[in-house]
Amino acid sequence: MADTPETTKKTGWYQKVRDIDRRIIFLFIALAVIIPLLLQPSFPEFPAQLVKDTFAEMDKLPEGSKILMAFDYDPASEPELQPMATVWTRHAFENKLKIYIVALWPLGQNMAEDTLNELLKEYPDRKYGVDYVNLGFKSGGQGVINVILTDFAKMYPTDVYNKPLSQIPIMKDVKSIKDMDLIINISAGFPGLKEWVQFGADPAGVRIIGGSTAVQAPLLYPYIPNQLHGLLGGLKAAAEYEELADRKLCGMKCGQDAECIDSCIKEYAKRDKGKVRMGAQAIAHMVIMAFIIIGNITFFIDRRRERKG
């Protein structure tokens, strides 16, 4: 039942705290999120082993390897999943991997375009059709995966610009997802990572890593490590991956110079959306914990009063 405080007389600070209007909570949360996003404080990230394994899976691919990136999310989950998409695309461009983009969600295609537009400003010499290709969205969920398991051309006769696959150089020696070296899926729900593991990567014998919302991640743990070879579960994992990527880039730039590496990482942190948003998440978590503590204190005080009275 609702616990609206309409009828309670607020006669003192204890009553006010006990029967706090939810709008006050909303206000605190808003401030806890907005202020860090504006000030962009940088907090350290300590990558977990799963994130390190995911990074290694991507980083070990030699130049020219083919990766299939499936963008299965929409703008609603952009805050949590876009950092993963961006960092993986950047990693692929940096290591000169060849990217083949598909989408099982209608708006996934747009998310892919937005990601590419952003990254192509950093890597302007990456050429469409030679270094990456966008095959776009097809409806059918796992049905699409079943078809491209054996033949891309049956499901995607053209790319997203209506150009036949036979005219795209990057598609020359690619017939199906079995020709890929790695599959990367960023998913917000259904169809998503589970379907790619079950119907795509496992039957094709291709390694797969993925990113999902933090809420979905536990459902994917059973597939690790045999069928799913890496997972970024939520914004924190994305921030940790960005940390690993920045360390690598700065290591290449600065060699052994620790000060140079630190300042380089701080510089890169400003463009890393995951890290920027993690600041807000950390503060918001603290605010939530504070309210939980307040709620429990008032609860115990009330219970003691009831027992006494």
Added chain:
Amino acid sequence: MLRRTLPLLITFAVGFVLVISKFIPKVETLGEDFSIYFDIIAVFAFILGGGNLVKIHGNKIYRRSEGWGYSLVCIIGFFATLTIGLFKFGNPLGWTGNVVAEGSAFKGIYDFIFKPLGATMFALLAFYVASASYRAFRAKNAEATVLLIAAFVILLGRTFIGKMVSFWVPIDQAGPDIPSFAEWIMNVPNLAGQRAIMIGIALGIVSTSLKLILGIERSYLGADTE
């Protein structure tokens, strides 16, 4: 009679084919085909849904019912988006271009209206999680206390604060710190519970599907009393 018998027959036939397509290689593709047939039928149903939407809001506007202004916004948005998408206004390649091509009006609607609205609705979750947590995480009994402690560990462990308050493990080393404990909670007890629920769900799906295929459960067709 036919109104109920025919749907039951179709349900039985399609359900049976979908089940055996898993085991008999010769009809493996039939299962996928039937899934595609459903998508095609669902597309035709869009017309019904759209028509219903226009009818309801149109009535509200016509009768000047309370809140009819919002219905007007809804109708205008519906037809504007439909027209702009259908006729691809502003599309650099005209009718042959991709509907969400760069520079098209439809892309503009997506970028400046749809995306921000979707993100806004999703962002409400942050506020609601806070208010729900404030209300739900009370140590009323032993189980609730365990839930509360687990929630704290997860909240701490999902941020850098968890690592920093774990003073018993050096900050640059791996060890039994709060983030690890948070991972353990997610990977072990939480996952065990989820798997148990999923087993129950799977059995429930089997049971419901069997009842539907065999026509034992017929209430979705209407009253089940003859």
Added chain:
Amino acid sequence: MKQNVARAVPLLALGLLLLSFPAQAHGLNAAWHALVSQNPEMKAAAMEQTPETELLSIFPVVDEPEAAPALPSPQELASVSAAGIPLFPVVEIADNPGDAGKAVLIRWMLFETSPVKLRGKESVPDTGTFNGWALTKGEDGYKAQREDRTQWSVKILRAQLGVDGLPGPFVEIEEVLVGGAVHKEEIRFNKDTKNVFWPDRNLRYNTPGERMARNRFWQEHVDADVGDGASYAYRLAVTDGERIAYCYRSMPIQTGLNRYEYKRSYKFGPASPAVNLIPADPSAMSDFKSRLMASFAPPTEITARDNPSDSGGAILIEWLPSADDLDVEIRSAEQKRTHPNPVTSYRIFRAETRNGSAGDYILIGSKSAGLDKNEREAQRFETIKKKNYIDDGAGRMRRDPETGEKYVPQYSYLVTASDGVLLSLGQPSTPAGARTQWFDFDKLYFFIVAFIISAAIIWFIQHIKAGKKLFIRKIAGLEAVDEAIGRATEMGRPILFIPGIMDMNDVQTVSAVIILGRIAKTIAEYDTKLMVPTSKSLVMTTGRETVKEAYLAAGRPDAYNDDIVTYLTDEQFGYVAGVNGIMVREKPATCLFLGAFFAESLILAETGNSIGAIQIAGTAMPSQLPFFIAACDYTLIGEELFAASAYLSNDPHQLGSLKGQDVGKLIAIIAILSGAVLATVAQLSSSVTMQKIFAFFENMFSAI
């Protein structure tokens, strides 16, 4: 009449205007080109803006290309970029397919030097040139037009790789004319990102005359002057007779089908003429063997049989690895470095056999040397380990065009061990054909378990005696439904029912609609207002039928109207926004959230909480259950949602299905406990028997 004239005049004017566009464009184009070519200043400006590109390297004309030139320095590139050649080749060099290793195929596509260097350059003038293109700034971005009358040609140069892996002197082997006709192109850029969005950045220059590539945009040349097993490097150069530009990088090489043989350190991309065909003719075979036979041991015991448990079209080939294949046993990186494996791959060839005689063996696939992870895992307990390959291109049953008889094509397979160039031939397998199996025996155990559970459910449904009381534990959420409906009736406020956001092909939605039917009957009897906003049109249609029948069954057809079940939108958060609006405006006393939900679950539940409604939720989405449990008064967890329709109907036959599900749970519990015990014992003991039993148990359902 006047009205008709008034209407016709603007149309006529519009038509004339439209017709004049091509003429205007052509005139403008010609004028612009003349202006650019004749104006030295503009031409120089065009040269300066030539973008640097990795693929383009411009040298002054030389009589003979130097051997293995070093990469040009950035200063060199900048100084010679004044040559201003706008084209570069993307080259692909591969073994020529379908021959016995005697030729290399060189393919190329000529690309425009990418104008994407405009990105980030805010100083692009409103009009001007860029790399020979006339630019105009329009509403939607930049347009660039160019006319090209140059006679371009492509020179192909070849160098043989020495034993040290470095190429020797490059020698020109061929010159191919391309282009030559007037070539117009128009490309457009997005004004913000400066990306080219139409048509694309590739220009296609065709060869004149009848010499056409397989694909009109790729041009090719077969260099048949090789074939001695050596490796070669190729360079292409684009020239107009005065200026010349060489490519330095080609696309990854495809030597046969094994891409891991490509040494990526070579920018030139060496190519070896690989064997794709082993001739059946004895004299050709003898010549073949003299050129390409390796000294290491061949694979043995090559067998081919129909691939089991499939729908036909696949044949399983197995063989014993070469005795000289060092990677059959697991070796460390150090061992691999000090003792490299002479065998790098196995190449599988197939010949169709008819009436006892086989045709030429065509290459169909390859596998890397040693055992891969799956092969090693599957043969963990075998002393002799085999390699396998599935040929999924085998033909299915067909009809002989001459005799009209049906037959299944038979194939013989030849597996060769290879070091990338030379081959060691095994003995061909006996012929085998692909057949369709009627049952997938890989899923046999899955079928058995599914059959047992289904049979139990059906048995209990049929054999529960009417009147027999089954013990079904109380489900608080379902017990509270009547109370919730009563509360809404007393308060005079409506009941809101949300059947989830998935479509009718989801079992949760079907269950929700079934529950809706049962509840609607009670609601009709109580004469309470019901609202069912749906997210899918099919759900709306089905829901309407269900609710209508329920009202009819309750004897209240007059109370029904179609607006009880409405459609909002398919879009997830648009739907949530709509439902939230309904909640806040209509203030239902009871909210029922039953079905499949995703991220919107908490938004719905919290909004319901804020209006003071009693909330009963039920979903089979494990990730959303915590939100419902935290925010709702009652929650149906997972299978309780599916049990709800049986529970509410109180029909003993339906309740019997719940008992049948318990059999399934019993099987699951036994399987989990057995698996845990077996895994523990297999891990702790060194008994091979226990490990085999556990491996069998583990793989029982691996084919699902």
